[in-house]
Amino acid sequence: xxxxxxxxxxxxxxxxxxxxxNPNNRSFKLQAENIDVFYDDFQAIKxxxxxxxxxxxxxxxxxxxxxxxxxxxLFNRMNDNIDGFHxxxxxxIDNKNIYDESIxxxxxxxxxxxxxxxPNPFPKSIYENVAYGLRIQxxxxxxxxxxxxxxxxKQATLYSEIEDNLDKQALSLSGGQQQRLCxxxxxxxxxxxxxxxxPTSALxxxxxxxxxxxxxxxxxxxxxxxxxxNMQQAxxxxxxxxxxxxxxxxxxxxxxxxxxxxxxxxxxxxxxxxFG
Amino acid sequence: xNNAKFNRLKDKAFKYTGIIASISGIVVLAIxxxxxxxxxxxxxxxxxxxQLPSRFAEESGIYTAWMGTVWIMVFxxxxxxxxxxxAGIYLEEYAxxxxxxxxxxxxxxxxxxxxxxxxxxxxxxxxxxxxxxxNSILAGALxxxxxILPIIIVSTREAIKAVPSSIRDASNALGAxxxxxxxxxxxxxxxxxxxxxxxxxxxxxxxxxxxLIVVGxxxxxxxxxxxxxxxxxxxxxxxxxxxxxxxxxxIINAAAAIIVLLGITFIMNGIAVYLRNKWQSKxxx
Numbered sequence: 118x119x120x121x122x123x124x125x126x127x128x129x130x131x132x133x134x135x136x137x138x139n140p141n142n143r144s145f146k147l148q149a150e151n152i153d154v155f156y157d158d159f160q161a162i163k164x165x166x167x168x169x170x171x172x173x174x175x176x177x178x179x180x181x182x183x184x185x186x187x188x189x190x191l192f193n194r195m196n197d198n199i200d201g202f203h204x205x206x207x208x209x210i211d212n213k214n215i216y217d218e219s220i221x222x223x224x225x226x227x228x229x230x231x232x233x234x235x236p237n238p239f240p241k242s243i244y245e246n247v248a249y250g251l252r253i254q255x256x257x258x259x260x261x262x263x264x265x266x267x268x269x270x271k272q273a274t275l276y277s278e279i280e281d282n283l284d285k286q287a288l289s290l291s292g293g294q295q296q297r298l299c300x301x302x303x304x305x306x307x308x309x310x311x312x313x314x315x316p317t318s319a320l321x322x323x324x325x326x327x328x329x330x331x332x333x334x335x336x337x338x339x340x341x342x343x344x345x346x347n348m349q350q351a352x353x354x355x356x357x358x359x360x361x362x363x364x365x366x367x368x369x370x371x372x373x374x375x376x377x378x379x380x381x382x383x384x385x386x387x388x389x390x391x392f393g
Numbered sequence: 394x395n396n397a398k399f400n401r402l403k404d405k406a407f408k409y410t411g412i413i414a415s416i417s418g419i420v421v422l423a424i425x426x427x428x429x430x431x432x433x434x435x436x437x438x439x440x441x442x443x444q445l446p447s448r449f450a451e452e453s454g455i456y457t458a459w460m461g462t463v464w465i466m467v468f469x470x471x472x473x474x475x476x477x478x479x480a481g482i483y484l485e486e487y488a489x490x491x492x493x494x495x496x497x498x499x500x501x502x503x504x505x506x507x508x509x510x511x512x513x514x515x516x517x518x519x520x521x522x523x524x525x526x527x528n529s530i531l532a533g534a535l536x537x538x539x540x541i542l543p544i545i546i547v548s549t550r551e552a553i554k555a556v557p558s559s560i561r562d563a564s565n566a567l568g569a570x571x572x573x574x575x576x577x578x579x580x581x582x583x584x585x586x587x588x589x590x591x592x593x594x595x596x597x598x599x600x601x602x603x604x605l606i607v608v609g610x611x612x613x614x615x616x617x618x619x620x621x622x623x624x625x626x627x628x629x630x631x632x633x634x635x636x637x638x639x640x641x642x643x644i645i646n647a648a649a650a651i652i653v654l655l656g657i658t659f660i661m662n663g664i665a666v667y668l669r670n671k672w673q674s675k676x677x678x
Contacts, residue, residue, distance in 0.1 A: 192564060195562065195565065195566065198565075200490065211467075223568045223569070223570055224568065225568075226565065226566055226567065226568040227567075227568040230566070230567075231566040233559060233562060233563065233566075235559060237557075237559035237560060237562065237563045239560060239563065239578060239584060240565075240581075249564070249567060249577070250568065252568040252577075253564075253567065253568065253569045253570075253573045253577065254568070255471075297667075299563070302563075302567065303566070303567070306567060306568065358498075
């Protein structure tokens with residue numbers, strides 16, 4: 118997990134300052150270079166290049182079907198199994214092309230965690246949900262697993278609500294708790310990148326608020342990319358925002374600028390709700 | 394008569410047709426079971442279950458028959474469960490989407506509806522003669538396995554399909570390999586459905602007569618089988634034999650044996666229903 122050590126370097130002192138799209142000394146964690154994605158003949162992503170700064174939150178916004186989820190899922194290769202999927206271009210994580218033949222997908226996904234639209238805990242206990250990532254890696258040390266489970270649950274701000282019920286069936290939790298459990302589950306394998314595909318769209322406003330606070334907190338340790346339909350959410354949580362439309366990257370930049378003074382008319386129209 | 398009235402009449406007519414259709418099925422079944430119990434229950438006793446068959450109806454028991462059934466079912470399960478579930482997992486999870494797998498898929502569904510006597514002839518040709526197993530339990534179990542394999546494969550696939558893809562995504566996204574996802578998530582989540590399918594398939598196998606007669610199940614076996622290469626008889630074959638005798642006493646024996654066979658089948662179906670309910674209540678997405 119070399120990526121982790123790089124994120125712990127002195128650079129983190131800059132986390133407090135507002136990250137710029139092109140920071141001076143902070144490295145790019147994720148880089149997309151000239152990405153085209155096709156599903157059979159349909160082109161879902163059209164020549165997108167975009168760099169994402171370490172320890173920042175980047176939001177992908179755009180109308181349904183614009184390709185933002187497809188784009189997000191490139192970073193942990195979750196599109197690979199979809200029928201008819203093929204692509205051109207490179208995705209670099211820590212300067213390594215993750216679509217290179219030498220990359221093992223399982224190893225990649227340990228570094229790049231993902232949280233889905235609908236909370237999807239396994240039909241197991243809370244404890245076993247969080248422990249799953251470690252167990253499939255072959256970790257046998259039960260004490261180590263237990264510590265990591267508790268640490269992850271705390272990090273996901275869920276521990277205080279369920280600390281006496283770790284053996285309870287995960288599906289008995291509320292929707293918001295389930296989603297935080299899914300975040301804890303992703304954190305337990307110590308990724309350095311966290312992908313979130315509309316993580317609050319199935320939740321009520323209060324649960325959504327908790328998740329947003331949590332995302333803010335997690336930024337200190339993780340590079341977060343979030344797809345969202347909720348414009349206010351993008352404005353609230355993200356440092357940078359990318360607006361996608363029909364597979365094109367229309368505009369990408371500082372969130373505040375995108376939401377107050379976008380360069381393109383189309384962006385303006387979308388964020389003010391005139392279409393989409 | 395106006396239109397609305399006419400429609401309401403049609404509604405009623407359909408409802409009563411449906412009721413009559415349902416009831417006639419149930420009534421016929423009830424009459425049949427009632428008749429069998431009425432005939433056979435007098436003969437049911439511990440002796441009947443533990444006695445060897447005999448020329449004399451009163452001394453005849455079903456010991457060898459149900460022992461044969463147990464042997465056959467154990468081996469059929471051992472053969473068909475891993476093969477059927479394995480094939481189901483392969484077809485659902487690993488097989489590439491191409492013409493070949495489509496062809497395979499259609500043929501497996503078709504195999505489920507092939508008459509059982511055909512499987513009997515296949516078993517006779519391949520297992521009994523070509524592989525020289527003779528009229529053995531193994532040959533019979535292999536034949537019945539072939540018969541129920543398609544059912545198990547299809548129900549395994551259905552059970553796997555019913556697992557929401559979000560579970561698969563979650564496991565994959567944590568870095569699980571394909572096999573880890575299948576083993577730790579897909580199979581536990583679909584196991585209730587798979588088991589239900591297997592038990593229903595086995596309860597079909599337990600009542601099969603024709604293929605086993607073709608394979609060479611004997612009607613008179615004086616000893617319970619000791620190993621899988623022994624000759625055998627099974628309950629349905631024993632029943633078939635007794636029913637074809639002219640003496641009234643043997644008919645009564647047959648009725649009693651039917652009660653035992655029905656009892657076993659009902660118990661197996663009951664287990665299937667129980668498992669399905671148990672797993673379903675556990676798996677609420």
